[in-house]
Each structure stands twice: as C-alpha cells, then as structure tokens.
Amino acid sequence: MKLPTPKLLYVHDNLTPFVKTRFGKNSLEYETAQLFIKHIAVQPHTKVGTLEDELAGLISKSNPEPFDITFGFGHKGEEIAQLLHGRWSAFPNIQRLDITRIEKENGSEHVLVSKTDESIEDQIAKADGFNSIALIDDVLFTGFTMRNVMELLPIDGKNCHLFFTRGIDETKKEFEKMGCKVHFGVSLPGKIEVDSSTISIMNLITEGAIRTPSGDLSYCDRGEWMEAWFPNKADTIKHLCQALTTLFANISQEEKMIKPHIIAKTTQ
Structure with a gap:
C-alpha cells in the first residue's frame, strides 16, 4: 500500500544542534545541514520544530x-525525564528502559526487544510495589512500544501518566480510553499518516532508525517514504541525505546520539 503524503509533517x-556542537557554524557540515533543512522546510505541508519548543x-x-x-x-x-525533573521535581526515581523495536520479515509488523541482557519483563518489574508511574518517550506515533510496555506494568493504566515531546492526537485518545493521562509538548492533529506524521531529521541519515532482520537502515533508505514525505523534493533531499x-x-x-539537554542548550 502506498504511503500517503500527510497534511502535516x-x-x-535534531540535526542543527548536532552539527553546531560537533563541527561548528563555519563548517561544510553545518552549511550542508542548513541547506538540507531549507529544502525540507520549504515543503508546504512541513513544519520544523525543536526540542526547546x-x-x-510540555512545561x-x-x-x-x-x-x-x-x-x-x-x-x-531518560534524558527528557531528567530535563523535566529539573523543572518539576516530579521524577525522583528515573529508570531507563533499554528497549527497541525490530521489523518482522514482512515489514508491516514489529517485535519489541531488550537491548541488554536484562529482559523487558525484568526491567519493568522494577515498578513492583509502586502506586504511581510516569512513562516518558520522545514521540507517541502508533503507540506500539507504549502498549507493549503497559501490558507488562503491575498497575492499572489510570495510575499512569505518559509524557511525550510530540505525538499524534488519534493515538493519544486510545491511551486516554485506557484511563491514562497523556501529555504532549506538541500535539499533531487527526489520523496517523493521513492528517499528521512526524520524523526526526537525524533518522533520515542514521542507520538504526529502522531495525530489520537483515540489518539497520535510515529513513532515506526507504524510497517510498521519502516520496510520500517530500513529493516535490524527494530527489534533492535524498541527494543531501x-x-x-x-x-x-x-x-x-x-556521537550521533547527541543528548537532549545539549540540544535544548544549543537551540536557545
């Protein structure tokens, strides 16, 4: 099935703070990055935002x-939780979940796996005996990862608060029906991929943004995605990728996994 061009992308x-920190503003890398972002931003359906925004x-x-x-x-x-704790003092006991999702062979389904020797179940078991839980991630898109984690939690969803820097309203409503309280920094209206979609720029050029049984890919490796997201500039943007x-x-x-507190600092 062909991926639609969303009304809002x-x-x-997270590219600008990376090249600014790693190479400086007078570098070829910074110049190329800004040209890259310019071609993305000129698309009529795109909006470029920063972690600071x-x-x-959220705050x-x-x-x-x-x-x-x-x-x-x-x-x-984990880093977003630490940043928010600095403002709210609401997260005194932060635990990192070392998890990732991998595509199945058919490409349309995923499986959630642990990135360490500690199983997902054992990582989540650290919540045993607690009455209130906060779950923090950068994006709520399909909700696949969050649903899988919540199925393993020892408490009911009504005692959970979910925090995301950005997310899709349609998916938010699904979790609110479960009794969760969901908080977005930037709310993206409507249905996934039809009305709204969201990507991070570094995922366009970083292998591992997509994990498959045959190896790690960047978003740019998926030509059909690039055509859907950037229908008027796909070739130019792929060349800059x-x-x-x-x-x-x-x-x-x-090094490419620049920490959110650095991003927040360099975008000010």
Whole structure:
C-alpha cells in the first residue's frame, strides 16, 4: 500500500544542534545541514520544530506531583525525564528502559526487544510495589512500544501518566480510553499518516532508525517514504541525505546520539 503524503509533517530538528556542537557554524557540515533543512522546510505541508519548543509546550501545560517511579524509554526518554525533573521535581526515581523495536520479515509488523541482557519483563518489574508511574518517550506515533510496555506494568493504566515531546492526537485518545493521562509538548492533529506524521531529521541519515532482520537502515533508505514525505523534493533531499551521510562517515553512532539537554542548550 502506498504511503500517503500527510497534511502535516512535523520535522524535529535534531540535526542543527548536532552539527553546531560537533563541527561548528563555519563548517561544510553545518552549511550542508542548513541547506538540507531549507529544502525540507520549504515543503508546504512541513513544519520544523525543536526540542526547546516541545519542552516549552510540555512545561506550560503540566505541573505534576512526584511519581513513585519513572521509566524513560531509551536514552532519549531518560534524558527528557531528567530535563523535566529539573523543572518539576516530579521524577525522583528515573529508570531507563533499554528497549527497541525490530521489523518482522514482512515489514508491516514489529517485535519489541531488550537491548541488554536484562529482559523487558525484568526491567519493568522494577515498578513492583509502586502506586504511581510516569512513562516518558520522545514521540507517541502508533503507540506500539507504549502498549507493549503497559501490558507488562503491575498497575492499572489510570495510575499512569505518559509524557511525550510530540505525538499524534488519534493515538493519544486510545491511551486516554485506557484511563491514562497523556501529555504532549506538541500535539499533531487527526489520523496517523493521513492528517499528521512526524520524523526526526537525524533518522533520515542514521542507520538504526529502522531495525530489520537483515540489518539497520535510515529513513532515506526507504524510497517510498521519502516520496510520500517530500513529493516535490524527494530527489534533492535524498541527494543531501547521501551528502551528509558521507560527511558523517567517520562519526560513531554514539556521537550521533547527541543528548537532549545539549540540544535544548544549543537551540536557545
């Protein structure tokens, strides 16, 4: 099935702070990155946003009481929790869930796996005995990861608060029906992929944005996705993806995983 071009594509700019920090503003890398973002931003259906914008939205809409335990999904979720704790003092007990999803062979389904020797069940078991739980991730899109985690939680959804820097309203409503309280920094209206979609720029050029049984891919490796997201500029944007990938060839995946608190600082 052909992927539709969404009415709104929200593009999270985590590329600018990365190249600014790693290479400086007077570098070829920074110049190429800005040209890349310019071609993305000129699309009539795209909106480019920053982590600073998203955190400001979360902070302005919520001021929660402290939770017994907080799970940050991966390094991003953990760091976002730490940033928000600095403002709210609501997450004194933050635990990172080292999890990721992998595509099945058919490409249309996923499986959630642990990234460490500790099983997902054992990681989530740290919530045993607690009455209030916060779950924090950067994006709520289909809700696949969150649903799988919540099925393993020892408490009912009504005692869970979910925090995301951005997310799709349609999916938010599904979790609210379960009794969860869901908080977004940036709310994206309507239905997934038809009305709204969201991507981060670094995922366009970073292998591992998509994990498959045959290896890691970047979003740019999926030509049909690029055509749907950037119908008027797909070839140009794919060319710039390749140029940036070449410029970043000697940079480790760890370096590319620039921490959210650095992003927040450099976008100010």
